[in-house]
Amino acid sequence: MSAVRDDALAIWSAAVRAADPERLVRESLAREPLPPGQRLLILGAGKAGAAMLAGLGDYLDAATGIVNVPAGQEGMRGSVRLHAARPAGVNEPTAAGVAGAEEMLKLLADAGPDDVAVCLLSGGGSALLPAPAAGVTLDDKLAVTRLLHRSGATIDEMNCVRKHLSRVKGGRLAAAFRGKLLLTLIVSDVVGDPLDVIASGPTAPDPTTFADAVAVLARYGLTKHVPPAVNQLLARGTSETLKVLPPHVVNRVIGSNRVALDAAAAEAERRGYRVLDLGAFVEGETAAVAAAVAGVVRSIRRDAKPIASPACVLIGGETTVTLGDHPGKGGRNQEFVLALMLKLAATPEGMAGVTVLSGGTDGEDGPTDAAGAVADAGTLERGRDAAEHLRRHDAYPYFAATGDLLKPGLTGTNVMDVRVVLVT
Numbered sequence: 405m406s407a408v409r410d411d412a413l414a415i416w417s418a419a420v421r422a423a424d425p426e427r428l429v430r431e432s433l434a435r436e437p438l439p440p441g442q443r444l445l446i447l448g449a450g451k452a453g454a455a456m457l458a459g460l461g462d463y464l465d466a467a468t469g470i471v472n473v474p475a476g477q478e479g480m481r482g483s484v485r486l487h488a489a490r491p492a493g494v495n496e497p498t499a500a501g502v503a504g505a506e507e508m509l510k511l512l513a514d515a516g517p518d519d520v521a522v523c524l525l526s527g528g529g530s531a532l533l534p535a536p537a538a539g540v541t542l543d544d545k546l547a548v549t550r551l552l553h554r555s556g557a558t559i560d561e562m563n564c565v566r567k568h569l570s571r572v573k574g575g576r577l578a579a580a581f582r583g584k585l586l587l588t589l590i591v592s593d594v595v596g597d598p599l600d601v602i603a604s605g606p607t608a609p610d611p612t613t614f615a616d617a618v619a620v621l622a623r624y625g626l627t628k629h630v631p632p633a634v635n636q637l638l639a640r641g642t643s644e645t646l647k648v649l650p651p652h653v654v655n656r657v658i659g660s661n662r663v664a665l666d667a668a669a670a671e672a673e674r675r676g677y678r679v680l681d682l683g684a685f686v687e688g689e690t691a692a693v694a695a696a697v698a699g700v701v702r703s704i705r706r707d708a709k710p711i712a713s714p715a716c717v718l719i720g721g722e723t724t725v726t727l728g729d730h731p732g733k734g735g736r737n738q739e740f741v742l743a744l745m746l747k748l749a750a751t752p753e754g755m756a757g758v759t760v761l762s763g764g765t766d767g768e769d770g771p772t773d774a775a776g777a778v779a780d781a782g783t784l785e786r787g788r789d790a791a792e793h794l795r796r797h798d799a800y801p802y803f804a805a806t807g808d809l810l811k812p813g814l815t816g817t818n819v820m821d822v823r824v825v826l827v828t
Contacts, residue, residue: 412761412778412824413810415671415716419822420765420815422667425452425526425591428658429459432589436656438463441520441584445469446484447508447577449501449533449603450526451766452591455816457481457524469511471524472504472532476814489532492814493773496546497534505535505572512581519583526659527593527766527818529603530563535571537637544631545569548621555624556689556726559594563604564612565620567645568638570604575646577606578653585652591659593766593818595685595721599655609649614641660684661720661820664765668718668822677716677826680704684820686721690736691794693723694743697825698751701744704827705753713757719823725797732798735770737762737821738809741777742799744825746790755781759826763810766818772800774809776821783808 438444446457446469453473460467464482472489479486489501512521536545545566552562567574578586588607590599599608618638621627627635649655661684669679680700686693697719704715725736734742740762748755763769763776777799784790786806793802803809 406780408759408826408828409778409780411675412759412826414675415668415824416761416763416822418671419664419668420817423591423659423664423765423817423819425455425659425817426459428591429456429524429589430461432656432658433460433463438520438522438587439585442516442518443468443520445511445515445519445521446524447471447511447521448524448529449489450524450529450591451814451818452526452816453477453524454486456526456589456591457484457486460522470504470507472501474528474532474814493768493771495528495531495768495771496549497531497542499542501532501534502536502542505533508577509535509572509580512577515581515583517583521581521583521586523577523586523588523607525588525603525606526591530566530573533572533603533606537569537571540569540633540637544633548630548634551626551629552624554727555626556724557620557624558687558724559722560601561620563601565617567604567610567612568614568617569634572606573604574610575605575608578608578650579646581653583652585654588653588655590655590657591817591819592657592661593820595687595820597657597660607653608655609647610645613644614638659817659819664819664822665718665720668824672716672718677714678711679716679718680711681718682720684720686719686723688723690723690725690739691743694740695747698744698747701748701758701825701827702751702753705757713827715827717825717827719825720820722820727797732793732796733772733801734797734799735764735772735774735776737764737769737776738772738774738799738803739794739797740823741779742790742794742802745779745783746794749784755784757828760823761810762821762823764821765815767812767815774800774811776810777803777808778810779808
């Protein structure tokens, strides 16, 4: 690996380390300890569930509960069970996840007036915390989610629909609790950190309505394609999601994409790069975002604007890929690298002096075992038919062949994506 590639990986890795959930939980509770209570109940869901639970430290000695996590993290921490709610690498809800969610609902419903509960939420929490509404099956919800994803719906739009097909999302989990305090600690994987969107907001008030969910399906022409039970439930519009947060429920964001980007910037500066941080609010179609970033790279190379090389451009947030029919294998981070590489390859300077790395901070990118990819001028020389791979949304096989997949394994956190573009 070249020195510049080493730099790109080190900068990205610094971002991931800054979002370490165990440390974030520990520091949050050190600043604001839990009040005494009759019982301490622990629940939650997310890819960072195991690490967040470890951050509770001595509180675990008196706690009981269940946290839904991906397979590979399961086990017992005192009397709190880490429950395998889905296979690793398969970011879809399962029957095991439903069983865990129902156990949480019962735990909260049985709480006494002096009980304290802590809910641990992180990226992937929505898929790990499924509880279909009465009359809707898990397969129905899966079908809707897949249709929305393939249509390019935003995470806000997908969550709007999912919340109205659920018994836990949209504040319904909080509504089940009658104890002294429900504190939700959140490692955010959503642009802007909106409480109602992270993990589909199980402990937050929901500003969307059944009518909004119906409108989302209509907007993407999906009304006639979703299961009939879904249309029937949304049309009835009974039992709305939580609209006002009860005073005994507190939501606290302890980790975010912004935290990760700040750490990446510090590491880049330590390594001698000038930093251009494009922020944590980057959204949109992946290829379009890549094209815009390519323009920034060209300006740095030719005009030394807005900064001169050696430059590190940081891009946070989370983009989308509209897959269409019969897509190949890949993810938004792999597609970003491929799209940016091709855009620059079409310029007189090509990829000379440019290294790009894009990775999901959770270690996953789409339905693959990679977090993303890294590329430089050598990638183009090793690869074949890059444009065709991009057209088919088939970046994984391309980068597998060139040896440029980013495979750190599951990181135990999730604060969206961090992209590092080095211009030397």
